[in-house]
Amino acid sequence: MGSKNCLMEKISNNLVLAADVGGTNTRMAVVNENGDILTLLKKATHCKNGRDEMIEFIISLAVETIEKSNLSKEEICGMGIGFPGPLNAETGTIFNPPNLDGWDCVPLRGMLEKELGVPVAIENDANAAALGEWWKGAGSGVNSLFCITLGTGVGGGIILDGNIWHGASSIAGEIGHTTVIRDGIKCTCGNIGCLEAYACSGGILRRVNDALLKGRNNDSLQPLTDLKQVSQVIKQGNETVLNVIKETGVILGIAVANIANLLNPEMIVLFGGVTNLGENLVVSLKEEVKRRAFKKATESLRIELSQLGDNSGILGAAKNIFSKL
Numbered sequence: 001m002g003s004k005n006c007l008m009e010k011i012s013n014n015l016v017l018a019a020d021v022g023g024t025n026t027r028m029a030v031v032n033e034n035g036d037i038l039t040l041l042k043k044a045t046h047c048k049n050g051r052d053e054m055i056e057f058i059i060s061l062a063v064e065t066i067e068k069s070n071l072s073k074e075e076i077c078g079m080g081i082g083f084p085g086p087l088n089a090e091t092g093t094i095f096n097p098p099n100l101d102g103w104d105c106v107p108l109r110g111m112l113e114k115e116l117g118v119p120v121a122i123e124n125d126a127n128a129a130a131l132g133e134w135w136k137g138a139g140s141g142v143n144s145l146f147c148i149t150l151g152t153g154v155g156g157g158i159i160l161d162g163n164i165w166h167g168a169s170s171i172a173g174e175i176g177h178t179t180v181i182r183d184g185i186k187c188t189c190g191n192i193g194c195l196e197a198y199a200c201s202g203g204i205l206r207r208v209n210d211a212l213l214k215g216r217n218n219d220s221l222q223p224l225t226d227l228k229q230v231s232q233v234i235k236q237g238n239e240t241v242l243n244v245i246k247e248t249g250v251i252l253g254i255a256v257a258n259i260a261n262l263l264n265p266e267m268i269v270l271f272g273g274v275t276n277l278g279e280n281l282v283v284s285l286k287e288e289v290k291r292r293a294f295k296k297a298t299e300s301l302r303i304e305l306s307q308l309g310d311n312s313g314i315l316g317a318a319k320n321i322f323s324k325l
């Protein structure tokens, strides 16, 4: 009995490393099976000199996070990572993320497993965020969820019955590169009229500044350089800027209405810095969804903001490795 109890205790205390790795910042944590974050470190990602430097950085941050937790390496039973795509989650191979230099078909999972001596699971960062929100955030308790990340890019992750839906070649959920305007702005992916070109932070800023330039009354206003300034200018009553944000909500609403009709999910979670633009964006988004999607799809649809914020990726990465142990 004694040994059984001891084993049970060990299982219930299972701890993993979980990382949300980005081209700018990396967050790494020790997480338990209940989704409690025990230790959390955040650092600027070392990646200027290419992929080898970045891999070394991930390994040294992993070691540092374990040390800060006063744990031994043996007490960590796995590592989950959210990483910029495109990547193959099954093999843990990173293809060529647009914002990272020198990554082309890198078998990151195998490399980290060799260095750290524990099983590693790698997931696209948007999918990890979706899984985190489903496990411990806004989507807790729902069966189907689509999480849209609205930041420097626009990404998406699909959770169906508690599992990430990857599709045939790991592209599922790429809502940012679906077409919302037929003859629209050219996107970094090569297509024209993609959602991302309008609704990512850079796209919104460019459209705000274009509108201000056109509005002769606002000649004195310098170009805005971040979304905080956009929010401030709206608070000061600038109708031109407000209209661009409402229009962004409409464009996002078109994409969400398509998701609602296509997948009929219980919930859409909106995540990322762009959501800080607040109610103006979200209200026009919700109105547009109601206007365009089937009533049956919208009646059962909840559109919520992320509850976990910056921690959704870490918790999704943790859940991902726990589900594989």
Ligand SMILES: [Zn+2]
Pocket (backbone or CB within 6 Å): 176, 177, 178, 187, 188, 189, 190, 191, 194, 196
């Ligand atoms: Zn695109």
